[in-house]
Amino acid sequence: MEHGKSKFLLSFSLAICLMFLLSPTNAENKTEPRRNANLSPFESWRSAYFCIMNNHSEACAQHNTLTFNGTVFVNQNEIVDxxxxxxxxxxxxxxxxxxxxxxxxxxxxxxxxxxxxQNAIQTACNQHTALNTSYTKPNGATSLYGRLYMPLVSALTTLAFISTFNM
Structure with a gap:
């Protein structure tokens, strides 16, 4: 009797293991990335990738779709459409x-x-102007001006103070 129970448990365990090993599982949803767990930064980047890759629409021309570049350009005469x-x-x-x-x-x-x-698209649609989401980073002159402004003002203030009071 003992031999029959152990044989049954062994067979049952093997059947369960085979069921788990052979069952089709999909750890991530590529067509609806919002359903993914996104527990790690890597998983959230992959889900963002799937959002952009599933970017096919009958309403959009190929050049008007959003890509990883982030650039969408629509002429003013096409913006209403x-x-x-x-x-x-x-x-x-x-x-x-x-x-x-x-x-x-x-x-x-x-x-x-x-x-x-998002703001560029909403502004272009509200004002019926051309849409261009090309983005340029601020140039170095702006940040250089910000870094030199306070030292320059303090140096000139010090010189004015010294010359005023003849120190």
């Missing part, structure tokens, strides 16, 4: 997907943030 035709909403949905899976630290290749691209 872009906004009303659903492409703008589709692009905003992709941005929303990326924001949901990677809420902090996502930048496009140009350095533009999600908010920059």
């Amino acid at each position: 872009y906004c009303i035709g659903g492409c703008a909403q589709h692009t905003l949905d992709v941005i929303s997907c990326v924001r949901d899976v990677k809420p902090h630290g996502f930048k496009f290749e140009t350095g533009a943030s999600l908010s920059f691209v």
Whole structure:
């Protein structure tokens, strides 16, 4: 009787192991990245990648889709079709997907943030102006001016103080 129970338990255990090993599992959802766990930074980057890669829409022309570059350019004569035709909403949905899976630290290749691209699209659609989300980083002269401003003001103030009181 003991031999029969152990044989049954061994068979049952092997069957369970085979069931787990052979069952089709999908650890990440590539078509709906919001369903992924995103517990690590790497997983959230992959989910953001899937959001942008699943960026195909019938409403958008190929050159009007959002890519990792972050650049979308729409002429002023095409902006009404872009906004009303659903492409703008589709692009905003992709941005929303990326924001949901990677809420902090996502930048496009140009350095533009999600908010920059989103605001550019919304402004272009509201004002019916051309849309250009190309982003340029601030130049070095601006930061150089900021670093030199306070030392320059304090040095000139000191010189004025010395010359006024003949020290």
